[in-house]
Amino acid sequence: MASVRPIEGRAKPAAPIAVPVAAPPRTAPVKSPPPKFVKIRPAPVPAALVAARPPAPPKPAAKATLDGGWDKRLARGLVSPESSIDLHGHTLSTAHRVLDAGLADAITRGDRVLLLVTGKPPRADAERPYGRGAIRAAIGDWLAGSRHADRIAAVRGAHPRHGGAGALYIVLRRARTG
Template structure:
C-alpha cells in the first residue's frame, strides 16, 4: 500500500512540475496528465482541520515564475596548466584575503581594493577566501565571482577557479591576474 503524499512533498512536486515543458511536437495533454497524477493523491489534513486542495496548490505553483538561470560570468576559468602551477605553488600565491564575517558591501569593497593592490604590486595569482556559508550556499561564495568579473576588475582579472582543498577548497578561489603593462 502506498503512503499518502505529505504536504511538503506535494509542494516540492508542484514546483518541479511547474518547470517541466514538453518538447516541440510532443503531446502537451499527455504530459500534463502525467504530471498531475501525483497531485491526485489525497493530502492529509492540516492541524486547522482544513483539507489542502492539491489541484489548487499545483495551479498556484504553476503561476509562480520559474527561477532565473545563474548569471553568466564574464571571467574565464584559469587555464588548466596555470591552475596546476598555482595549486602546486610553483606560481606563487602573492597575497590572500579572508572575507569571513563581512557583509556584501564591505566584502566587495575590500575585494576590489585587494585585487587592484595585488595587481599594482605585480602579483600574478592571489587567493580569495570566501567561506562556504552555513549550508554550503554562502552569499560571498556566490557573489565573489560576479564581483571579480565586474567592470571595476575586468581589466585586471585573467581568470578564476575553485581552490585546491589545501587552500580552502570550495570556500576559496584562485584569482589569476593579468600582467601589468610595461612602461
C-alpha cells in the same frame, strides 16, 4: 538484331511491317505563349511537429584564458599565492569594498596569483535555509563587474592546502609594458 538467331525449334518472329505515316499538312507555325512560372510555397508545418532547437551551449567565461600548464599547477597546489584577501566576518557591502581594495593593491604590487578566502558554501543538507554563503555566491558577479575585470585572467577553485572549497585563486594578467 541482324546478328541474333532464334532458338532452335521455335518459329521466327514476323518482321515488323513498315506503315507509311502521312505527313501533317504544312501550316504557319503557331507561337505559343511563354510558360508562366508559379512560385510554390511550402505549406506551413504545425508548431507541434517542428522540433525545438536545443539552446546554444553557454560560452566558457574565463576558463579558456589559461593554458594547460597553469591549470595543472593550480589543481595540484604547486602555485603559491603572493597575497590573500579574507572576507570572513564581512557583510555583503563591506566584503565588496574589501575585495575591490585588495584587487587594486595586488595589481599595484604586480602580484600574479591572489588567494580569495570566502568561506565554504552551504551544504545541501544544511539546517539553516537563510543567507549562508551569500558572499561566495556574489563573487562571480562582483569580479565580472569590477573595475579590475580586464586584469583578471581566471578564477579557479583553490587546492585544499590553500583553503579548498572555501577559497578561490584569482589569476591576474601581467601588466602590459609599452
